[in-house]
Amino acid sequence: MTTTNKTILVIGGTGMLGKPVAQQLKADGFNVRLLARNPEKAQKLLGAGYEIVKGDVDSPAALREAMNGVDGVHISLKGGPTEADFDRMDHLATRDIANAAKEMNVGRVTILSAYAVSEEKADTPESRSKVKGEAALKSSGVPYTIFRASWFMETLPLFVQGKSISLIGNLPHPLHWIAVKDYARMVSKSYQTNETLNKELYIFGPEAYTMGEAMKIYAEHTGVKVAPMSTQMLAALGLLTFNTEWKGMAVLMKHYENWGEDGSPEEANRLLGAPQETLQEWLQKPLTSQ
Ligand SMILES: NC(=O)c1ccc[n+]([C@@H]2O[C@H](COP(=O)([O-])OP(=O)(O)OC[C@H]3O[C@@H](n4cnc5c(N)ncnc54)[C@H](OP(=O)(O)O)[C@@H]3O)[C@@H](O)[C@H]2O)c1
Numbered sequence: 001m002t003t004t005n006k007t008i009l010v011i012g013g014t015g016m017l018g019k020p021v022a023q024q025l026k027a028d029g030f031n032v033r034l035l036a037r038n039p040e041k042a043q044k045l046l047g048a049g050y051e052i053v054k055g056d057v058d059s060p061a062a063l064r065e066a067m068n069g070v071d072g073v074h075i076s077l078k079g080g081p082t083e084a085d086f087d088r089m090d091h092l093a094t095r096d097i098a099n100a101a102k103e104m105n106v107g108r109v110t111i112l113s114a115y116a117v118s119e120e121k122a123d124t125p126e127s128r129s130k131v132k133g134e135a136a137l138k139s140s141g142v143p144y145t146i147f148r149a150s151w152f153m154e155t156l157p158l159f160v161q162g163k164s165i166s167l168i169g170n171l172p173h174p175l176h177w178i179a180v181k182d183y184a185r186m187v188s189k190s191y192q193t194n195e196t197l198n199k200e201l202y203i204f205g206p207e208a209y210t211m212g213e214a215m216k217i218y219a220e221h222t223g224v225k226v227a228p229m230s231t232q233m234l235a236a237l238g239l240l241t242f243n244t245e246w247k248g249m250a251v252l253m254k255h256y257e258n259w260g261e262d263g264s265p266e267e268a269n270r271l272l273g274a275p276q277e278t279l280q281e282w283l284q285k286p287l288t289s290q
Contacts, residue, residue, distance in 0.1 A: 005031070006030050006031065006071040006072070006191070007030065007031040007032070007033055007051075007069060007070045007071055007072075008025050008030050008031070008032055008033070008070065008071060008072045008073070008074060008191060009033045009034070009035060009066050009067060009070045009072070009073045009074070010022040010025070010032060010033070010034050010035075010073075010074045010076065011034075011035045011057060011066075011073060011074065011075050011076065011077060011093075011097060012075060012076030012077045012078070013032075013034040013035075013036065013042065013046065013050075013076070014034070014036055014038075014041060014042050014045050014046070015076050015077075015078060016152075016154060016180070017076050017112055017152065017154075017180055017183070018074070018076030018112075019045060019046065020180045020181060020183070020184040021074055021076060021183075021184045021187045021188070022034060022046060022050065023046070023184065024181075024184035024185055024187065024188040025074075025187075025188050025191070026049060026050065027188075028188045028189075028192075030188070030191065031051065032049075032050050032051070033050070033051040033052070033053060033066060033070060034046070034050055034051070034052050034053070035053050035055050035057070035062065035063070035066040036052050036053070036054065036055075037054070037055070037056050038054075039052045039053075039054045053065055053066040057077065057089070057093040057096065057097065058088075058093070060096065060100065063096060063097060063100045064100055064104065067100055067101060067104050067106055068104070070106055071106070071107045071108075071191075072106060072107055072108045072109070072110065072191055073097060073101050073106055073108075073109045073110070074109075074110045074111070074112075074187060075093075075094060075097055075109065075110070075111040075112065076111075076112045077089045077090070077093055077094075079126065079129060080125070080126060080248055081244045081245055081247065081248030081249075082125075082244065082248075083125035086125040086126045086128075086129040087125070087129045087132075089129070090126065090129035090130045090132075090133045091129040091130075091132040091133045091136065093133075094111060094133035094134075094136055094137055095132075095133065095136035095137070095140070097109065098136055098137045098140035098142050098144070099136075099140050101140070101142045102140045102141045102142040106142060107143065108142065108143040108144060108145065108191075108197060109137060109140075109142050109143070109144050109145075110144065110145045110146075110147065110187060110190060110191070111133070111134075111137060111144070111145075111146055111147065112147050112149060113130055113133075113134055113146050113147060113148050113149075113200075114127075114130060114148060114149060115148045115149070115150055115202065115259075115261045115262055115263060116255070116256075116259035116260075116261070116262055117130045117131055117134060117148065118131065118262070119131060121255075121258070121259050121262075123255055123258065124251050124252065124254070124255045125251070126251075126252065126255070127255055134146055134200075143197045143198055144197070144198060145190050145196045145197060145198075145199055145200075145201060146199070146200040146201070147183070147186075147187065147190075147201055147203050147268075148200055148201065148202045148203065148263055149178060149183055149202075149203040149204075150175050150176045150177065150178050150202075150203065150204045150205060150261055151175045151176075151177055151178070151211075151214075152177070152178055152179070152180050152183070153177050153178065153179050153180070153205075153277075153279055153282045154179075154180050156214065156215065156218045157218075159215070160222075160224055163223075163224055163225060164224055164225045164226070164227035165215050165218060165219055165224045165225070165226055165227065166227050166228075166229055167211060167212055167215050167226050167227065167228045167229065168229050168230075168231060168234055168249060168250070168253040169211075169229075169230065169231040169250075169253040169254060169256070169257045170230075170257055171210060171211040171212065171253070171256055171257055172210060172257075172260075173210065173256070173259070173260025173261065174208035174209065174210055174260070174261070175208060175209065175210065175211065175214070175260075175261060176204030176205045176206070176207065176208050176261065176265070177205045177207065177208075177209060177214055177279050178203055178204065178205035178275055179205065179275065179277040179282045181277065182205065182275035182276060182277050183203055183275070185272075185273070186201075186203060186268065186272040186273070186275070189271075189272045189273065190271070190272055193271065195271050196271055196272070199267065200263070201265075201267060201268035201271070201272070202261075202263035202264060202265045202267075202268055203265065203268055203275070204261065204265040204268075204275070205275045205277070205278075205279075206274065206275055206276060206277070206278055207278050207279060209279065211256075212226070212228075214279060217279055217280065217283070218279075218283065221280075221283040222283075231250045231251075231253050231254045231257065232250075234246050234247075234249060234250040234253070235247055235250035235251070238250060
């Protein structure tokens with residue numbers, strides 16, 4: 001697929017990991033359409049030069065309107081923190097988008113998933129929903145590419161509270177931290193070849209650090225302190241304060257205590273060019289341009 005006159009619909013294009021993909025696709029010459037619940041917000045976030053269709057993924061009519069005439073659809077949705085909402089976003093929305101794309105002869109659907117998405121490792125509502133969503137995409141018959149990305153560097157600041165960064169749980173596994181810009185470049189490149197079709201591609205950054213090591217590097221650079229907390233403690237605090245986000249985070253981090261990266265990035269790197277940016281390089285940039 002060349003970029004000229006090709007339109008890609010991004011669903012979740014206002015999100016932390018969807019917006020850079022929409023921007024990269026546009027920079028690479030694709031026409032980019034967004035399905036957005038709040039078009040004004042989308043317009044403000046992304047600026048001019050995007051087609052915006054107002055709608056929710058729960059609406060079959062909005063999905064069909066947004067998919068009219070597109071060559072590809074990229075999904076970057078986020079569910080949770082309740083089990084029902086993970087199922088709604090990571091499973092049912094993926095299924096409905098894939099089925100509509102098949103019906104409408106869309107050339108391909110790409111989706112951001114995660115590593116450790118398999119029946120064997122499906123020990124949380126999120127991972128169970130992602131397993132079902134991936135299965136629904138594959139069985140829909142639409143050509144697909146699944147991006148099984150490792151941890152994004154952009155998530156590190158999300159753990160900062162005041163002057164400390166919370167190291168939740170005991171995560172012993174080395175993780176290949178990836179900068180979202182490298183990932184976005186790889187997604188856009190995937191639309192420029194048919195070799196990526198019907199594949200699961202592992203997107204791993206150039207260096208591996210455990211969560212604790214990455215947080216230490218982040219802390220040294222930004223002057224915050226690493227504050228360790230067990231998943232049990234966070235779950236208990238979440239229960240006591242009725243904080244569903246904290247309860248959900250405790251469950252998520254327990255999953256990543258259990259499972260390290262699986263799969264190999266070799267095929268993604270060969271087809272799409274290996275990610276280059278290291279954590280130290282990423283930290284050198286001002287927050288706004290990361
Ligand atoms: N964190 C990591 O390191 C990592 C690694 C691998 C994979 N992932 C996965 O990446 C995915 C995206 O994460 P993120 O951080 O980018 O999420 P995010 O910032 O919360 O973005 C979610 C996007 O989905 C849109 N959305 C939500 N509900 C919708 C609905 N009903 N209809 C239409 N659009 C809807 C949101 O639009 P609005 O603007 O309307 O809210 C937003 O654009 C998640 O599934 C996550 O598990 C994350």
